[in-house]
Amino acid sequence: MKALMAGASVVMSASELVKNGIDRAKSLLQELSNWMDIHEYESVDILRGVLSQRSVAHPAAFERANYMKALTLFDNRF
Numbered sequence: 482m483k484a485l486m487a488g489a490s491v492v493m494s495a496s497e498l499v500k501n502g503i504d505r506a507k508s509l510l511q512e513l514s515n516w517m518d519i520h521e522y523e524s525v526d527i528l529r530g531v532l533s534q535r536s537v538a539h540p541a542a543f544e545r546a547n548y549m550k551a552l553t554l555f556d557n558r559f
Contacts, residue, residue, distance in 0.1 A: 482516060488530040 484492040498505055513525075522528045530536055537543045 482513065483532075485525060485529050486532040488533040488535075490529070 494506070494509060497509070517523075517525075517528060534540045534543050
């Protein structure tokens with residue numbers, strides 16, 4: 482979901498399918514459909530990119546906020 486909202490056209494799901502079997506693909510699609518219904522998105526095309534830098538009113542502020550978040554999440558113990 483996050484990848485689509487960030488603008489991805491393709492997302493990796495291979496490890497999920499390997500771990501849980503090919504039938505997991507059906508439930509993933511159903512979960513996506515349910516979430517989209519709840520949040521009133523009519524299609525993946527409408528959903529795609531809603532959280533990208535291109536779709537915000539102030540791209541520089543968006544970039545700065547994400548940079549600050551990355552800094553606060555950074556763990557320099559490794």
